[in-house]
Amino acid sequence: MESVIEVERLVKRYGSVEALRDVSFSVLSGEVFGYLGPNGAGKTTTIRIIMGLSRPTSGSARVFGVELYKPGGSGVRSRVGYVPGVFEFYGGVSGGRILDYWCQLAGGCSRGVVRELLEAFPLPLESAVGTYSRGMKQMLALVMAFSHEPDLVVMDEPTTGLDPLARGRVLDFVRSKAREGVTVFFSSHVLSEVQRVADRVGLLRSGVLVALEDVSSLLRKSGKVV
Incomplete structure (x- = not known):
């Protein structure tokens, strides 16, 4: 399948602080990719680089083959919701x-x-x-x-501030759009949200991608169900 987002060995430093360290993953056409991690893990930093709002220290992040933080990305931006x-x-x-x-x-x-x-x-x-x-x-x-x-929607913790009913509507809507062929990059710090909408998950911790797998595999490792 075609890769809509390709992140390769992404590093972002703010002075002596390393917000992202050698992060690599791809998002395939038509999938919902969950980007999971606690607050401060580097999720928003990754998204800002993907959207062209920040430049990486090293590595690359391409959307439809284009690095949006470089000139020439205007044709791709019209294909992206944020x-x-x-x-x-x-x-x-x-x-x-x-x-x-x-x-x-x-x-x-x-x-x-x-x-x-x-x-x-x-x-x-x-x-x-x-x-x-x-x-x-x-x-x-x-x-x-x-x-x-x-064709692609990038969402940075989109359910923040919503009540439970509205949150459920948003998650159901995201899944319905994925069935129509829209690719969704969905960041969250809530495992249950990612479990409900995502096909695959990237787990970020302290700027390091510690897991990259489908949701069912991640859940089998998450502990005992009671």
Whole structure:
């Protein structure tokens, strides 16, 4: 199968601090890849490099064969949706205007797709985003990430701030999109979330990839079920 993301011997240092150490993995077309690790393990650092928002100290991270932190990645970016772990919106602007503006930047969104997303994640689009709860802002970010029908969606702990019911809707939605052929890179520090959506898992600890295997193999090593 085609590799959508290829990470090879990735190293990232901040001064004397080594955030990533010789990390290598690939994400295959159409799979949900779970990137699992505790807070501070280096998950967001990896994602920022994949998305071209940070440059590695050494090694490489390619998306559809392109390193997005180098010039020439504009054609690939339109094929990628992104839910960052930390985001802000202009509080005085309505959710609908933000979504419309995003669709213009992304080169257009299908009305049918946007309607489907808003049925899954209802939002008061006429209201200013400044009145939204943390969970509602997270929902808006999810709608934006999928609205332009990307081939790959990169999600940095996308269920943070959501109540249990909303979290379940997000996980079910991710699986449904994978069945449609969308590749998803899903980071989390919660094993049960990754178990529910992922085909394969990369386990990161203190900047080192300590395991790379399918979910069933990882669960067999996780301990006794009671």
